[in-house]
Amino acid sequence: MKLLHLDSSPRGERSISRSLTQQFVTLWKQMHPDVPVIYRDLGRYPVPVIDEAWITAAFCPPAQLTPALESALMISDELIAELLAANLYIFGIPMYNYSVPASFKAYIDQIVRVRRTFVVGANGYEGLLNDKKALVITTRGGSYAGEPLDFQEPYLRAVFDFIGVADVTFIHAENLAMGVDERKRAIATAHEAIQQVVETWQSTTCI
Numbered sequence: 001m002k003l004l005h006l007d008s009s010p011r012g013e014r015s016i017s018r019s020l021t022q023q024f025v026t027l028w029k030q031m032h033p034d035v036p037v038i039y040r041d042l043g044r045y046p047v048p049v050i051d052e053a054w055i056t057a058a059f060c061p062p063a064q065l066t067p068a069l070e071s072a073l074m075i076s077d078e079l080i081a082e083l084l085a086a087n088l089y090i091f092g093i094p095m096y097n098y099s100v101p102a103s104f105k106a107y108i109d110q111i112v113r114v115r116r117t118f119v120v121g122a123n124g125y126e127g128l129l130n131d132k133k134a135l136v137i138t139t140r141g142g143s144y145a146g147e148p149l150d151f152q153e154p155y156l157r158a159v160f161d162f163i164g165v166a167d168v169t170f171i172h173a174e175n176l177a178m179g180v181d182e183r184k185r186a187i188a189t190a191h192e193a194i195q196q197v198v199e200t201w202q203s204t205t206c207i
């Protein structure tokens with residue numbers, strides 16, 4: 001069992017999504033002290049947006065890849081290797097302008113890759129990242145869960161499903177910009193939800 005812990009807030013100490021993902025990892029490690037954790041910090045170390053060389057390389061038959069095209073996929077290869085190596089994912093993703101931060105969108109463009117995370121089979125597109133579980137913790141200034149302006153959860157569900165990750169749990173910490181009391185309440189509610197996911201995963205994950 002391996003955990004992939006990913007943060008995407010560009011904020012450091014003040015980031016609420018970082019503190020919530022850390023809470024999950026701390027609880028999980030208390031139960032599984034030896035669990036290896038891969039950490040990816042997109043907020044501090046964003047990955048590049050894909051470019052023409054990347055697109056050419058990704059759709060090129062592997063036997064025809066030149067060294068230059070291979071190097072265009074190096075970061076994508078590294079990110080996909082992390083996803084394949086882990087079976088539990090914990091992602092911290094703030095809501096930016098109703099959706100994900102650009103850093104996380106750049107990450108998605110790097111990891112959704114034909115032959116590596118999806119294939120086109122007899123029945124159409126098939127995701128390759130099966131047997132994975134994901135917890136996505138979002139942080140939001142306002143309140144959008146279940147509303148038409150939530151372009152974050154439906155989008156993420158669609159993308160994860162496309163690459164085969166169908167078991168995705170969301171925790172939304174909302175109203176974080178609605179005053180101190182609301183923020184405290186939202187963080188406390190998120191803490192409880194995280195505790196519950198830890199317990200559920202503990203009882204349903206093969207270790």
Ligand SMILES: Cc1cc2nc3c(=O)[nH]c(=O)nc-3n(C[C@H](O)[C@H](O)[C@H](O)COP(=O)(O)O)c2cc1C
Nearest residue numbers: 009011015016017094095096097098139140141142
């Ligand atoms: C550029 C930017 C765009 C934002 N857009 C939204 C938004 O569309 N909806 C919302 O509820 N909050 C929005 N927020 C508020 C953040 O989601 C909120 O501050 C959250 O706590 C950020 O996550 P973090 O604490 O991990 O950095 C935005 C914040 C920033 C900096």
